[in-house]
Amino acid sequence: MKIAIMGAMPEEVAPILEKIGTYKTTEYAGNKYYEATYKGTELVVAYSKIGKVFSTLTATTMIEHFSCDVLLFSGVAGGINPELKIGDLIVATKLSQHDLDITAFGHPMGYVPEGSVFVETDKDLLKLSKEVASELGKKVIEGVIATGDQFVHDSSMKENIVKHFNADALEMEGGSVAVVCNALNVPFFILRAISDTADTDASFSFDEFMESSAIISAEFIMKMVDKVISK
Ligand code: SAH
Numbered sequence: 001m002k003i004a005i006m007g008a009m010p011e012e013v014a015p016i017l018e019k020i021g022t023y024k025t026t027e028y029a030g031n032k033y034y035e036a037t038y039k040g041t042e043l044v045v046a047y048s049k050i051g052k053v054f055s056t057l058t059a060t061t062m063i064e065h066f067s068c069d070v071l072l073f074s075g076v077a078g079g080i081n082p083e084l085k086i087g088d089l090i091v092a093t094k095l096s097q098h099d100l101d102i103t104a105f106g107h108p109m110g111y112v113p114e115g116s117v118f119v120e121t122d123k124d125l126l127k128l129s130k131e132v133a134s135e136l137g138k139k140v141i142e143g144v145i146a147t148g149d150q151f152v153h154d155s156s157m158k159e160n161i162v163k164h165f166n167a168d169a170l171e172m173e174g175g176s177v178a179v180v181c182n183a184l185n186v187p188f189f190i191l192r193a194i195s196d197t198a199d200t201d202a203s204f205s206f207d208e209f210m211e212s213s214a215i216i217s218a219e220f221i222m223k224m225v226d227k228v229i230s231k
Contacts, residue, residue: 004068015218055173059180074221078198079169092145092190094118099148109164119178124125143168147175153202193217
């Protein structure tokens with residue numbers, strides 16, 4: 001088994017690389033991929049750069065070029081569900097693209113023909129994450145993550161996303177990674193720690209908490225790696 005671990009930004013994968021220790025760096029399609037053997041299992045770690053297009057490229061590369069057969073995403077997100085405070089963890093049960101809009105033709109937001117509004121994550125990985133959460137004594141919320149190519153820092157935009165997708169958190173990569181993994185039949189898991197609440201002061205909050213929240217997410221992901229390896 002080969003496990004892909006993805007983030008969008010350097011800060012999201014740095015704490016993972018620290019845990020792994022030694023790795024081989026390969027450049028491919030404008031990104032760096034870090035390959036390691038960890039507890040006897042092969043890992044490929046990479047950050048994609050921000051947004052749906054870059055994350056699509058990286059997820060596809062991890063699967064098609066590096067032959068990974070499970071993908072774990074670690075990163076930060078804007079919280080919508082009021083239960084989610086800065087530093088809290090959310091695991092996606094399903095994801096959507098909140099900026100995919102051909103409603104002019106009578107379709108619902110997030111839908112294109114032959115696609116679906118939501119892509120569900122892997123049930124077995126969700127189950128494993130419950131075990132990790134209880135072993136760590138950590139509260140983890142399961143919910144809907146909405147993805148789009150905007151940093152959301154506006155309450156009315158946030159409300160609009162809730163209206164269409166009933167989302168609990170939003171970010172800029174999960175929905176596209178979900179589409180890739182679903183199409184290529186690779187089980188995937190999307191974890192995010194909250195860095196801001198996607199309203200007017202989101203960019204200040206993001207700058208203050210992105211690094212600490214990225215570490216919280218990375219620590220949980222490494223426990224997930226242990227679980228996946230031991231199954
Ligand atoms: N500060 C960065 C830009 C960060 S963009 C820079 O200047 O380079 C926000 C990143 O964090 C994205 O990868 C996204 O997935 C996540 N994110 C956190 N809060 C978000 C929010 N409120 N809206 C959208 N994405 C958010």
